[in-house]
Amino acid sequence: MIDMGTTTAVDTSQVSHTPEHSDACIRALQESGMRAVYAYWRGSGPDMRYPQDIMRLQRTYFSSQDQLLTLALGAVLDTNVFTYAREVGVRCVSHGVSNNTERTLLELGRAGLLRPGDEYIHCTHLSDTAWRLLKDTGAGISIAAPIEMAMGHGLPPIQAALDHGIRPSLSSDVDATMAQDPFTIMRAAFTLQRLMLLQRARGGEQNLPPLLTCRDVLEFATIEGARCAGLESKVGTLTPGKEADIVMLTADRLNVWPLNNAPGAVVNVMNPSNVDTVFIAGKVKKWRGNLVDVDAARVLRVVREARDAVVRRSGFQMNLLG
Numbered sequence: 001m002i003d004m005g006t007t008t009a010v011d012t013s014q015v016s017h018t019p020e021h022s023d024a025c026i027r028a029l030q031e032s033g034m035r036a037v038y039a040y041w042r043g044s045g046p047d048m049r050y051p052q053d054i055m056r057l058q059r060t061y062f063s064s065q066d067q068l069l070t071l072a073l074g075a076v077l078d079t080n081v082f083t084y085a086r087e088v089g090v091r092c093v094s095h096g097v098s099n100n101t102e103r104t105l106l107e108l109g110r111a112g113l114l115r116p117g118d119e120y121i122h123c124t125h126l127s128d129t130a131w132r133l134l135k136d137t138g139a140g141i142s143i144a145a146p147i148e149m150a151m152g153h154g155l156p157p158i159q160a161a162l163d164h165g166i167r168p169s170l171s172s173d174v175d176a177t178m179a180q181d182p183f184t185i186m187r188a189a190f191t192l193q194r195l196m197l198l199q200r201a202r203g204g205e206q207n208l209p210p211l212l213t214c215r216d217v218l219e220f221a222t223i224e225g226a227r228c229a230g231l232e233s234k235v236g237t238l239t240p241g242k243e244a245d246i247v248m249l250t251a252d253r254l255n256v257w258p259l260n261n262a263p264g265a266v267v268n269v270m271n272p273s274n275v276d277t278v279f280i281a282g283k284v285k286k287w288r289g290n291l292v293d294v295d296a297a298r299v300l301r302v303v304r305e306a307r308d309a310v311v312r313r314s315g316f317q318m319n320l321l322g
Contacts, residue, residue, distance in 0.1 A: 001034065002285050004181035005275040007245040008035040010119065010142070010171070010229050012074050012095050017043035019053050026061050029069055033285050035245060037229050039093040041074030051075075051084050058088065068281060070230065072119070077104040082113040091230055092118045098154060099125040109133045117230050121171065123161070124154030131164040140228035141166050144173035145188040158193045162209060169228035170220050181272045182221050190217045190267055214263035248277040 001009060011029065016022045021043060029036045040057055042050040054073055062071040072091040075081040085092045097105065097120040106129065108114055116138025123134070123141055134141065145156040151174070161168045170189055172180035179185075193212045200208055226236025235245040249270060251259040256269055278286035285292055311318055 001175075001180060002032070002278055002280070003275070003291055004272040005247045005249070005278065006034075006180070006182055007247065007278060007280050007285075008225065008229060008231065008235060010037040010039055010072070010093060012039045012041060012093055012121070014041045014074065015043050016040060016048060016050055016053070017045045018047040019049055019056070022053060022057060026057070026069065033068070033280060033283065035068045035231070035235065035280055037070050037072050037093070037231075039072040039074035051081055054088060054090065058090070072230075077101045077108060079104075079108060079111060079113065082108055086113060086115065091115070093121070094119065095121045096153075097121060097123050097126075099127070102126055102130045105130055106133065109137065114139070119228050121173070122148055122153050123157050124148060126157065126160065128164070131160060131166070135164050135166055139166070140230075141168040142171040142228050143168045143189065144171045144185075145192055146178050146185065147173035149188075149192075150178060155196075156189070156192060158189055158212075159196060159209065167224050168220055169225040170217075183266070183271050186217045186221050186267045189220060190214065214261075214267040217267050218263050244279050244282040246277075246279040247275060249274045250276040 011025070013022070013025050015025065022040060026038055029038060038057075038061075040050070040054050042048060051073060054071070058071055061069065072093045073081070073085040073088070075085065075092050075094055077094055077097065082092055092115075105120075114133070114137040117140065118137070119140040119142060120134060121142045122144065123131075126134075141157075141161050143156050143158055143161070145158070148154060148156045158168060170182075170185045172178065172185055190212055197208050197211055223232065223236035226232040226234070234243050236242075238246070249266060251257065251262075251265060251274070253274060255271070256265050256274065259265055275286065276289055277284070310316075
């Protein structure tokens with residue numbers, strides 16, 4: 001993700017089969033040098049310690065606020081889990097929020113268990129009541145438009161969020177099956193919202209909301225992402241006093257030149273090949289097109305070995321051309 005121009009992510013880590021798995025996930029984030037919210041979530045099997053192991057993780061890895069990693073509790077919409085998060089004092093990150101889980105969301109609201117800064121992912125086909133609840137409780141919304149369309153979650157609720165006064169952030173979701181670079185994700189949001197409104201206009205509807213601009217979508221990918229991750233005081237804008245998370249894009253390439261409008265070029269024209277330099281907290285992580293202090297050959301090797309081991313254990317039959 002650093003290579004493709006992302007400095008910060010929320011890791012909805014759903015493989016805490018044992019405490020050792022959780023430790024390994026956190027070490028991997030530390031070694032990457034990326035800024036991340038580690039949203040500790042369940043795994044499976046008899047040695048799982050979810051959610052109570054979050055207290056050990058909090059003491060061991062998250063005793064300081066002056067670091068790249070912060071902690072949250074990944075959770076389905078569940079009263080017991082949200083109650084536990086409130087007792088521990090961590091944000092909740094909820095995946096798979098939709099009309100199918102809306103009843104529980106409303107119950108959590110009535111119980112007073114929703115807090116400003118909690119994050120809700122997808123939010124497809126919610127009612128006006130649910131959207132008002134999210135707005136009133138200070139929710140952060142993350143929309144993964146490509147995955148929501150490809151996996152049948154439902155129509156990405158970009159316009160629904162905007163209609164209820166919420167500016168969404170953008171996410172990639174299933175990185176193993178869909179491009180996670182910010183350009184793909186921004187372009188999907190931009191084109192989808194405009195398609196839906198332009199189709200409504202073609203049908204004769206009047207007094208429509210405004211079309212998204214490229215500047216809007218850039219904000220979704222930057223400052224709104226920082227807000228959704230609870231990190232807007234540190235990153236998201238180039239502001240004195242914030243930490244220097246900076247992505248420098250090259251515009252003198254054939255796919256961009258001549259540069260006529262910077263936001264339009266970033267959202268609608270560029271791709272990961274335009275990511276020249278990346279700073280995270282002022283440290284160079286990519287320089288002039290190359291990752292810094294990363295043994296790319298080793299990364300490729302261990303990823304292939306991990307894939308092969310999973311395929312072997314599962315009995316899955318690979319078909320590269322299918």
